[in-house]
Amino acid sequence: MNTKPKIAQIEMAHGAGGKASRRLIEGVIVPPLANRTLQTLSDAATLTIEGARIATTADGFVVKPLQFNGGSIGSLAVHGTVNDLAVSGARPVALLATLILEAGLSGEVLEAEMEAMGAAARACGVEIVGGDTKVVEHGMADGMYVSTFGIGAIDERLTLGPQSVRPGDRVLLSGPIGDHGITILLARGELELESDIASDTRAVTPFVQAMTSVAASGIRWMRDPTRGGVATSLNELARDAQTGIVLDEESIPVRDAVRGACEILGLDPLHIANEGQFLAILAPEIAEAALQAVRAVPGGEGAALIGEITTEPVATVITRTRYGGTRVVDMLVGDPLPRIC
Amino acid sequence: MKYVDEFRDPELIERVAREIRRTVDPDYDYRIMEVCGGHTHSIYRHGLRDILPQNIRLVHGPGCPVCVLPMGRVDDGLSVAGQPDTILTAFGDMMRVPGTKGTPLEYKARGCDVRMVYSPLDALRIAQNNPEKHVCFFAIGFETTAPSTALTILRAKAEGVKNFSVFCNHVTILPAIRAILDSPDMRIDGFIGPGHVSTITGCRPYEFIANHYRKPVVISGFEPLDLLEGILMVLRQLRAGQARVENQYRRIVPWNGNGAAMRALADVFELRPYFEWRGLGFISQSALKIKPAFAQYDSEVRFELPGVRVTDPKAAQCGEVLKGVLTPPQCKLFGNACTPEHPIGALMVSSEGACAAYYKYVAKPVEA
Numbered sequence: 001m002n003t004k005p006k007i008a009q010i011e012m013a014h015g016a017g018g019k020a021s022r023r024l025i026e027g028v029i030v031p032p033l034a035n036r037t038l039q040t041l042s043d044a045a046t047l048t049i050e051g052a053r054i055a056t057t058a059d060g061f062v063v064k065p066l067q068f069n070g071g072s073i074g075s076l077a078v079h080g081t082v083n084d085l086a087v088s089g090a091r092p093v094a095l096l097a098t099l100i101l102e103a104g105l106s107g108e109v110l111e112a113e114m115e116a117m118g119a120a121a122r123a124c125g126v127e128i129v130g131g132d133t134k135v136v137e138h139g140m141a142d143g144m145y146v147s148t149f150g151i152g153a154i155d156e157r158l159t160l161g162p163q164s165v166r167p168g169d170r171v172l173l174s175g176p177i178g179d180h181g182i183t184i185l186l187a188r189g190e191l192e193l194e195s196d197i198a199s200d201t202r203a204v205t206p207f208v209q210a211m212t213s214v215a216a217s218g219i220r221w222m223r224d225p226t227r228g229g230v231a232t233s234l235n236e237l238a239r240d241a242q243t244g245i246v247l248d249e250e251s252i253p254v255r256d257a258v259r260g261a262c263e264i265l266g267l268d269p270l271h272i273a274n275e276g277q278f279l280a281i282l283a284p285e286i287a288e289a290a291l292q293a294v295r296a297v298p299g300g301e302g303a304a305l306i307g308e309i310t311t312e313p314v315a316t317v318i319t320r321t322r323y324g325g326t327r328v329v330d331m332l333v334g335d336p337l338p339r340i341c
Numbered sequence: 342m343k344y345v346d347e348f349r350d351p352e353l354i355e356r357v358a359r360e361i362r363r364t365v366d367p368d369y370d371y372r373i374m375e376v377c378g379g380h381t382h383s384i385y386r387h388g389l390r391d392i393l394p395q396n397i398r399l400v401h402g403p404g405c406p407v408c409v410l411p412m413g414r415v416d417d418g419l420s421v422a423g424q425p426d427t428i429l430t431a432f433g434d435m436m437r438v439p440g441t442k443g444t445p446l447e448y449k450a451r452g453c454d455v456r457m458v459y460s461p462l463d464a465l466r467i468a469q470n471n472p473e474k475h476v477c478f479f480a481i482g483f484e485t486t487a488p489s490t491a492l493t494i495l496r497a498k499a500e501g502v503k504n505f506s507v508f509c510n511h512v513t514i515l516p517a518i519r520a521i522l523d524s525p526d527m528r529i530d531g532f533i534g535p536g537h538v539s540t541i542t543g544c545r546p547y548e549f550i551a552n553h554y555r556k557p558v559v560i561s562g563f564e565p566l567d568l569l570e571g572i573l574m575v576l577r578q579l580r581a582g583q584a585r586v587e588n589q590y591r592r593i594v595p596w597n598g599n600g601a602a603m604r605a606l607a608d609v610f611e612l613r614p615y616f617e618w619r620g621l622g623f624i625s626q627s628a629l630k631i632k633p634a635f636a637q638y639d640s641e642v643r644f645e646l647p648g649v650r651v652t653d654p655k656a657a658q659c660g661e662v663l664k665g666v667l668t669p670p671q672c673k674l675f676g677n678a679c680t681p682e683h684p685i686g687a688l689m690v691s692s693e694g695a696c697a698a699y700y701k702y703v704a705k706p707v708e709a
Binding site: 009010011012013019020190191192256259260263266321322323324325326327328330333334 | 342345349351354355358385386387388389390391392437446447449450451459463565680681682692700701702703704
């Protein structure tokens with residue numbers, strides 16, 4: 001029997017982290033594999049093995065260009081994997097890494113990336129304990145791709161998930177948004193825009209640990225807003241928790257260079273990818289203490305409380321503009337495309 | 342951020358909003374058309390409807406170049422992408438516009454060489470770097486973007502580039518405004534005139550709206566303060582019983598326009614006898630064609646394009662929305678069959694289309 005496929009063909013938008021990605025994952029990838037752990041679709045899956053609870057996560061890195069201001073594919077792969085574990089309430093322990101190398105990749109670049117991975121792993125306190133290496137023909141990959149697997153120890157003080165989120169909870173954002181996405185966009189050199197902006201790629205573990213040590217019981221949910229940006233992460237939460245989220249536009253930290261690039265290109269910083277930030281939903285009584293704890297960690301000075309959880313409008317994120325107006329903040333649709341006029 | 346924050350200052354905005362409230366006649370329902378899609382986008386993005394009195398209705402005009410492009414023209418452009426040894430280039434706005442057999446992005450996913458560019462000059466550079474291929478630039482836009490296309494064609498000729506052509510879909514805004522004013526189901530009290538188009542054309546071409554149709558026109562910028570001030574200036578004219586062309590966007594728009602840009606347009610383009618606008622139908626002398634002297638750069642001359650007219654899906658009411666007769670959510674397809682991800686009507690494609698702006702910033706997203 002021939003049934004119509006759910007997706008006619010893969011488009012770039014399926015990888016952009018927005019609505020199309022969600023349809024690909026929930027429509028095509030998950031159903032044939034269905035099991036209880038997978039259904040949660042969280043950043044990391046929790047497994048209990050002979051009484052021990054561990055968090056596991058997998059991640060793929062195909063960034064182009066391989067090296068950019070503030071980081072490179074090697075450090076990004078470590079940070080991305082570590083961050084998925086950290087925002088799932090786990091202490092990252094070890095990583096595995098698979099390298100897909102394209103024939104023709106210079107040895108110098110590969111060595112630099114292995115150094116970057118090693119340095120990032122040491123800085124994060126994790127070990128890269130294994131992996132695999134494959135080589136494909138020239139033209140079949142953009143230099144190199146990295147695929148990782150991460151294991152973490154669950155922090156038993158935390159109970160995270162959309163089911164823990166309540167109206168009145170506050171939304172914490174760890175720092176200025178959009179740095180990574182705009183850096184990569186500019187690094188591709190197609191825009192003839194220049195800026196000294198750098199990717200925010202870093203591990204969020206120190207911030208999460210500082211917050212957990214003062215307020216573990218009040219942390220309801222965390223996420224690192226990578227592809228699709230803050231808007232997509234919060235829309236997913238609003239949908240899963242069946243709440244509204246109201247953001248205060250003015251309190252959302254965005255660097256001027258990112259704002260400027262977004263204004264010129266017609267993009268919304270809330271849709272731009274980050275690689276070193278996290279969002280946390282906090283009980284109102286511990287929100288201020290948690291914020292101060294994050295701010296006290298070097299690099300956390302830009303953290304802010306940017307909004308709160310509401311009962312209405314259900315499954316929707318809105319922001320209050322500076323003039324008392326409101327607007328809906330939707331998930332990312334397609335790849336962010338610039339406008340012409 | 343300089344040159345932006347000043348025009349988003351909450352205190353100044355509240356002052357203008359207060360002045361607007363003082364100026365309106367509470368017993369009259371105002372219908373003010375913002376011509377440009379950039380205005381529409383800004384109005385929704387900044388939540389400006391919430392701070393205007395209820396009896397001012399902003400009607401979204403035809404000034405979104407992607408939205409008014411008929412599907413048949415999209416098919417024509419995409420037929421070039423299907424030719425061997427050809428690279429089709431287009432602005433980002435075009436990449437998700439559906440033709441009958443898919444969008445440019447879908448053609449690209451199938452293996453056609455379709456590339457997004459930020460300027461027609463980028464397309465010309467691609468042609469120079471790929472001499473064994475033909476590079477076609479899918480040109481869209483009003484007077485805002487047409488001069489850059491004209492200059493690119495002039496440069497291609499000056500540099501003797503042979504493997505480059507332009508599929509020209511440039512349109513001019515005035516005939517569309519006239520068509521709307523002549524439409525029997527239309528009632529517009531005044532216009533927020535297009536800011537970017539006017540940087541090229543200046544303010545004079547709008548004088549017929551004031552003189553012949555007796556409607557105020559205020560050329561306005563795109564920041565919240567610009568738009569509110571533009572609306573206030575329209576209201577003041579209405580209250581005084583006046584109909585004039587005024588320029589709120591003086592920091593960018595010269596009253597007499599940009600002479601060099603207008604000369605480039607006149608050098609390269611001529612008016613088509615008529616052109617189809619999506620939702621508005623055929624409008625005479627409303628679009629630009631490449632002059633015969635530059636025929637070697639005209640994709641319509643170099644390629645055999647299908648040139649088939651494709652009617653819009655019957656249920657889509659783009660025409661009514663485009664003319665301001667319906668608001669976006671009043672269309673039967675809005676938000677269910679037609680979404681930014683799967684646009685049926687073109688108003689849902691470009692971020693400057695009224696439906697996309699409304700869906701993105703106002704309507705509660707409909708969950709798939």
